Amino acid sequence: MTQQLSSRNREFFTLVSRAGFINPFSDERTELELQISGLPQSASRKRRTEGFIAAVSTRIAELEAADQTNITVYTGDDRKIMEKVFLIELFYQFKEKFDELIQNQITGGNVPAKVPFYNEAQVAMNHRGFEEEAFRRYFALAFQVRRAFYFIDRSLVGNSPCMRQLRWNLWNNVFTHNIDLYDRYLRNRMEDFSTLLIGETGTGKGTAAQAIGRSGFIPLDRRRKIFVESFFQSFISLNLSQFPETLIESALFGHRKGAFTGAVEDYQGVFDRCSPYGAILLDEIGEVSYPIQIKLLQVLQERVFSPVGSQKQSRFQGRVIAATNRSQDEIRGKNVFRSDFYYRLCSDILVVPPLRQRIQENPAELNLLLSTTIERLIGKASPELVDMVRQVIDSQLKPEYPWPGNVRELEQCARRVLLKGMYTGETDFKKIELDRELVNGIEKGSLDAASLVSGYCYLLYQRHQTFEEVARRTGLDRRTVKKYIQEWAPEQNGTTGDE
Numbered sequence: 359m360t361q362q363l364s365s366r367n368r369e370f371f372t373l374v375s376r377a378g379f380i381n382p383f384s385d386e387r388t389e390l391e392l393q394i395s396g397l398p399q400s401a402s403r404k405r406r407t408e409g410f411i412a413a414v415s416t417r418i419a420e421l422e423a424a425d426q427t428n429i430t431v432y433t434g435d436d437r438k439i440m441e442k443v444f445l446i447e448l449f450y451q452f453k454e455k456f457d458e459l460i461q462n463q464i465t466g467g468n469v470p471a472k473v474p475f476y477n478e479a480q481v482a483m484n485h486r487g488f489e490e491e492a493f494r495r496y497f498a499l500a501f502q503v504r505r506a507f508y509f510i511d512r513s514l515v516g517n518s519p520c521m522r523q524l525r526w527n528l529w530n531n532v533f534t535h536n537i538d539l540y541d542r543y544l545r546n547r548m549e550d551f552s553t554l555l556i557g558e559t560g561t562g563k564g565t566a567a568q569a570i571g572r573s574g575f576i577p578l579d580r581r582r583k584i585f586v587e588s589f590f591q592s593f594i595s596l597n598l599s600q601f602p603e604t605l606i607e608s609a610l611f612g613h614r615k616g617a618f619t620g621a622v623e624d625y626q627g628v629f630d631r632c633s634p635y636g637a638i639l640l641d642e643i644g645e646v647s648y649p650i651q652i653k654l655l656q657v658l659q660e661r662v663f664s665p666v667g668s669q670k671q672s673r674f675q676g677r678v679i680a681a682t683n684r685s686q687d688e689i690r691g692k693n694v695f696r697s698d699f700y701y702r703l704c705s706d707i708l709v710v711p712p713l714r715q716r717i718q719e720n721p722a723e724l725n726l727l728l729s730t731t732i733e734r735l736i737g738k739a740s741p742e743l744v745d746m747v748r749q750v751i752d753s754q755l756k757p758e759y760p761w762p763g764n765v766r767e768l769e770q771c772a773r774r775v776l777l778k779g780m781y782t783g784e785t786d787f788k789k790i791e792l793d794r795e796l797v798n799g800i801e802k803g804s805l806d807a808a809s810l811v812s813g814y815c816y817l818l819y820q821r822h823q824t825f826e827e828v829a830r831r832t833g834l835d836r837r838t839v840k841k842y843i844q845e846w847a848p849e850q851n852g853t854t855g856d857e
Contacts, residue, residue: 361424361431367417368436370394371443374414378446379537382507383525411450418447429487444486449500452479456504468591476583494578498585499541505589506532506573513565515730518720520711527708528566532573545575548677552658552703554643555681556689557710560766563681564639566710568593570679571637592636596628599642606650608666610640617667629663634675643703644682644694651699654678658702678703713761713768718802724748727765731772747775755783756809758799812842819843 363371377390388406392399395409421427432440455475463471476497483493510528514521531553534540553570555563571593576585601609608617612627632638646654657663658678662671680703684694695703716723725748732743751771761767762784771781796813799805805813811832818828819839829839 359431360433361426361436363432363436363439367421368439370417371439374417374446375439375442377410378449379442381526381529381533381535383510383522383529414443414447414450418443427486431487444483444488445496445500448479448482448486448496449503451482452500453504456501457508459501460505460508463588463590466588466590468588470579470584470586470588473584494580498576498578499545501585502573502575503533503537506569509569509572513569514562515726516716516720516723517726518711518716518723520715520719521723524566524708524710527706528569531570531706531708548574549661549675551705552678552680553706553708554704555679555708555710556686557681557683558712558762558764559683560764561710561712562765563683563710564595564641566708567595567637567639567641567679567681571639571677574635574637574677576635587633587635592633593639594628594632594636595639595641597641599645603647603650606646607653610650610654611663611665613666614668617665621667625665627663627665629657629674629676630665630672632674632676637677637679640678640680642682643680644684644689648696651696655696655699655702713764717761724751724768727768728772731769735772735776743776747772750775750779750781754781757804758796758802758809759783808842812845815839815842816845 373390373394377387377394380387380390391397391406391410392401394413395401395406396413397406397409401409418427425431427444429437429441429444452475459471459473479497480490480493483496488496506529510525514525514528516522531551532548534544553567555566557563572589574589574592576587576589576592578584579586596609598606598609604618608621608625608627610627610629612625612630613621615621615623628638640654653663657674661674663674664671682689682694686707686709689695689700713727725744728744728747729739729741732747733739736743763770767784774781796805796810796817799809799813811834815828815832815834818831819825822828822831825836825839825843828834828843829836832839834842
């Protein structure tokens with residue numbers, strides 16, 4: 359017998375269906391969860407999610423009492439709404455088991471992990487009216503959604519606005535801006551959407567790429583009741599700067615035995631090894647020559663390539679993610695890429711923010727990153743060690759220290775403090791980044807007059823290499839200039855070419 363939703367339930371479940379199918383890192387998702395759960399703005403994400411689930415479960419229980427919890431009793435828009443609602447219900451019902459499956463797959467590596475709750479999930483979805491084919495499709499989509507959230511949320515920590523924006527962008531990169539349209543049209547077509555990651559060295563471009571690469575759609579194997587492939591196998595990274603120009607082509611496309619001196623056997627390149635459900639990260643893409651760009655362009659456009667020394671064409675079905683530490687202005691202004699290669703590569707451009715921007719936007723981000731780093735180093739949380747590292751940073755580095763090595767430098771800073779109890783920053787980077795440090799301090803209004811003058815003195819010293827010339831240009835006496843310069847570079851002991 360056909361049923362219709364009451365106006366009250368239709369309004370409520372329409373909100374639920376919207377909330378469950380939009381970007382979980384969006385402000386809209388937060389507002390909808392608060393509206394549905396009835397919680398205040400101050401509610402934590404965990405409490406907000408729990409309240410959302412409880413409110414949905416309560417309303418579904420009302421439908422259960424009226425025997426209205428099977429999609430076959432609905433038609434038209436009501437059926438579309440309730441299909442989404444029941445999928446959201448089932449997703450949260452098995453959320454913890456999906457997380458266990460992710461952990462088991464990480465442990466298992468390239469061998470697809472068993473799905474011990476496969477039958478349980480199938481029975482639950484059948485009870486809601488979903489047939490076998492729909493179950494396999496939506497179960498695979500649910501696992502993809504959970505994987506994407508897992509890797510984006512846990513791997514890219516930080517509450518600064520720029521990091522929230524990055525997580526939002528990464529989610530859209532995997533599912534597009536509309537997951538419903540993605541499910542109906544693009545699940546098996548994402549190889550056409552290449553991505554360019556831009557960010558300074560050490561910001562976490564590889565981590566962002568990995569989150570994309572391990573979040574692709576992987577179908578279910580009906581007979582074996584497992585996913586056809588491990589997501590652990592679906593991501594391959596290749597740093598192009600590691601190879602001389604003569605070997606890059608082989609690293610990318612492979613070669614046949616005898617193709618060149620030293621080719622003593624056949625070799626599979628990265629494009630050959632990539633899964634149809636996976637992605638390749640081509641790191642340091644800004645360093646490759648135009649001839650290599652032309653060959654890569656052919657792969658992106660035609661999806662085919664040939665190993666070195668072979669005329670046989672192979673098909674590439676995965677996704678390409680490229681990364682560079684060059685800025686967007688540099689890429690466009692210095693002809694780093696051929697224009698045709700650039701426009702074929704940049705279906706999406708994601709900027710991974712530098713650490714100094716993250717800290718400037720949210721000073722608490724430094725402690726959050728230190729907590730994550732320490733926990734990864736010792737295997738458990740330790741507020742004591744976090745406080746120890748933070749005290750060294752505060753006492754030995756200036757507030758405007760620009761962290762030129764970004765998150766990677768922060769990790770090494772934590773290791774060095776644990777080993778030696780000290781960290782004075784990267785001297786070589788100071789020479790390069792001082793102007794940026796001064797600008798950051800001026801923008802924040804955190805530099806006093808002495809720091810500003812001493813920084814300017816050191817910049818002049820870098821250029822002219824004598825205390826006398828700096829003193830002449832600033833109108834300061836030589837002793838004051840020397841003192842100021844040594845504040846930025848203690849290693850300058852006064853032995854210069856003019857003494």
